[in-house]
Amino acid sequence: MHKSLLSALLVLGFSGALQAAEADTGVTEVITRQLMKVDARIPVESVSKAQMPGMYEVVLGTGEVLYADRDGEYFMLGQLYKLSDDKGFVNLTEERLNTQRVALMSAVAEKDLISFKPEGEVKATIAVFTDVDCPYCRKLHDEVPKLNAMGIQVDYLAFPRGGERTAAFTKMQSVWCSEPDQRAENLTRVKGGESVEALVCESPVMDQFALGQKVGVTGTPALVFEDGSLVPGYMPAARLAQMLGVTQ
CATH class of the missing domain: 3.10.450.70 (Disulphide bond isomerase, DsbC/G, N-terminal)
Structure with missing residues (x-):
């Protein structure tokens, strides 16, 4: 409040x-x-x-x-x-808020997510609100291969912490405006400090930023589990797997 x-x-x-x-x-x-x-x-x-x-x-x-x-x-x-x-x-x-988050997150179109999927069975999925200039977001992104190896899918949503008039927004818009099959690679590149082609389009970046605020995101990274639970901050892959009930 x-x-x-x-x-x-x-x-x-x-x-x-x-x-x-x-x-x-x-x-x-x-x-x-x-x-x-x-x-x-x-x-x-x-x-x-x-x-x-x-x-x-x-x-x-x-x-x-x-x-x-x-x-x-x-x-x-x-x-x-x-x-x-x-x-x-x-x-x-919190139970009520979890129910609200499930409804809000389920309304996000799959095409607007940047997903990192396991090669085999998907045992769990987490949604991550991220800022490409956030150090702990980059640290979490380094854990994505481990999460995928354990069967955990990671769906990214944009959350430029400073809003629209920031360098992070410009970078994230370029990522989300790139071709669908290039977005995951471009997101990884930008998180690694590299540059990508500057693009402008009707991206979902600010809509996702507004969604993040509505579900209670105040900083990044912020994780939303399938049951609607909101987990703020960085967490190692092993700990996330434990919380999700995924055996390693």
Whole structure:
């Protein structure tokens, strides 16, 4: 949650909350109107009953999740846990975010990914948001042959950390604008510090950057597993394989 929104919520205090809606169908409107008091630009995507009785889960268009009572008088910003006898503390918020990530990532067209595939059976797939000028992204890329050898496919998405007006964006656009059968090689070359032909096209680079922000990427590399789990930062191939349940 952005600090500005958190501050606004605390300062406002939501005094004078609206009366409770007579039916759950009106809760979305009530909570949305309350949030509009803070900032009319807050994008409420959905409101549904949370697993915690009496609370509602509010999903914002930014991908963030918060919780509210049915009157929109009390809000909780943070993660909601449930105590399970067999699993201990279960992070319900992260489970919800994982579900969202799966849906968002599945909407990415395969042609817009730069994939490094195993020669044999694909045992697992990871999506990696990368910046070609990021040292740890380059370190992770050095591990890709090991991952492929273990049956792990690596699908790259662009995430130029500084946005569109950066050298990284220019390089990545050239990579994504190259011929499909040359993209993987060009990505490897650029990550290795080499140059490729400068190209301009209607690339998916900034769309993927926006997607990364929506799924919670704040730095690179950032890995998204098939179950929607978000893993930030570099990790050796052996450790990744262990997390994915892939035997070496």
